[in-house]
Amino acid sequence: ILNVEQSPQSLHVQEGDSTNFTCSFPSSNFYALHWYRWETAKSPEALFVMTLNGDEKKKGRISATLNTKEGYSYLYIKGSQPEDSATYLCAFNAGNNRKLIWGLGTSLAVNP
Amino acid sequence: GAGVSQSPSNKVTEKGKDVELRCDPISGHTALYWYRQSLGQGLEFLIYFQGNSAPDKSGLPSDRFSAERTGGSVSTLTIQRTQQEDSAVYLCATVIGGSSSYEQYFGPGTRLTVT
Numbered sequence: 648i649l650n651v652e653q654s655p656q657s658l659h660v661q662e663g664d665s666t667n668f669t670c671s672f673p674s675s676n677f678y679a680l681h682w683y684r685w686e687t688a689k690s691p692e693a694l695f696v697m698t699l700n701g702d703e704k705k706k707g708r709i710s711a712t713l714n715t716k717e718g719y720s721y722l723y724i725k726g727s728q729p730e731d732s733a734t735y736l737c738a739f740n741a742g743n744n745r746k747l748i749w750g751l752g753t754s755l756a757v758n759p
Numbered sequence: 760g761a762g763v764s765q766s767p768s769n770k771v772t773e774k775g776k777d778v779e780l781r782c783d784p785i786s787g788h789t790a791l792y793w794y795r796q797s798l799g800q801g802l803e804f805l806i807y808f809q810g811n812s813a814p815d816k817s818g819l820p821s822d823r824f825s826a827e828r829t830g831g832s833v834s835t836l837t838i839q840r841t842q843q844e845d846s847a848v849y850l851c852a853t854v855i856g857g858s859s860s861y862e863q864y865f866g867p868g869t870r871l872t873v874t
Contacts, residue, residue, distance in 0.1 A: 651801075679860045690763070691850070693862035736802070740859035745790070745815060747859065749802040 651739045653750035660727050661758050667723045668753040670737030674718035679740040681747060682711055682722055686733040694722075694735075727757040761785065763866035765851050771872045772841055780836040780869045782851030790854035792863065793826055793836050797847040805849075808834065809857045841873045 652671045660666050672680065679698050685691040695704040700715040708725045724731055734754045738747035764783045772778050784791050793805040804818040808828040819825070823842075828834040838845055848870050852863040 681862065683863075683865075690865040690867050691852075691863075693864070696860055696862050698860050738802070745807050745809065745857070745859055746804050746818070747802075747863075749794075751801045 651737060651748050651750040653735075653737055653753050655753060656751070657754040657756070659756045659758065662728060664727050664757075665723065665725045666727055666755070667721050668735060668755075670720045670722070670739075670750055672718050672720075672737075672739035672748075673741065674716060676741040677715040677718075677739075678742050678744075680713055680715075680720050681738040681740070682720070683736045683738070684733045685736055685752070691736060722753075724755075727755075729757045729759045731755060732757045763851055763853050763864050765849075765866035765869050767869055768867060769870045769872075771874060774843060774873055775840055777837065777839045778841055778871065780838075780849050780871070782834045782836070782853075782866055784832060784834070784851070784853035785855075785864055786832075788853035788855050788864070789831065790857055790861075791828055791834050792852045792854070793834070794850045794852065795847040796850065797844075802850070805836070838871075841871075843873050846871055846873045 654669050681696050682694040683691040695711045697713040702713040704711050710723045713720045734752040736752045738749045766781045789810045791808045794802045806826045807815040823839045826836045848868045850868045851866040854861045
């Protein structure tokens with residue numbers, strides 16, 4: 648059974664703090680790893696799609712790394728802002744079978 | 760607008776009634792997914808459409824659930840004889856191509872409550 652785990656489940660930080668969270672996934676038959684941000688009352692929004700071991704991607708203050716051999720990805724947020732408050736979801740795809748297996752997400756709250 | 764739209768945004772129905780949920784994809788996106796998120800659960804894959812290929816229905820939880828996509832565009836998800844456990848947020852997502860390396864664009868979801 649393919650399983651994607653995210654930790655921590657929730658996180659509270661102060662504005663300006665940097666933070667990171669983890670997505671763990673099966674290391675066999677890797678095809679792609681997705682990160683999405685889901686703000687309350689909005690649609691999930693893609694942050695990154697990563698396909699190569701060692702990939703590092705960056706979008707503004709948010710970056711992600713990928714280790715397919717050991718089966719984990721880190722998402723980093725530098726200098727957190729209140730507008731970063733959201734649930735961050737990762738999803739794993741094995742063998743390009745079109746289906747993503749989703750984690751339960753990390754809920755981030757940034758206090759001003 | 761240019762994004763994925765879904766209707767209705769909220770639906771309250773009585774147990775045993777049928778409901779139909781609609782998804783309007785981004786123009787040109789050939790792949791379309793339906794997901795649902797029940798309280799406290801992760802996103803659960805329901806069904807996948809890609810172009811003219813036969814849909815992947817492997818995630819549909821029972822034969823009360825069905826979906827179609829007409830003309831490669833609008834999709835409807837139908838739930839017959841709704842049960843309380845069907846209460847969830849139903850999300851539609853579309854993708855520009857058929858590869859899992861492309862990002863998914865989500866609609867705002869339909870919150871279904873079965874009383």
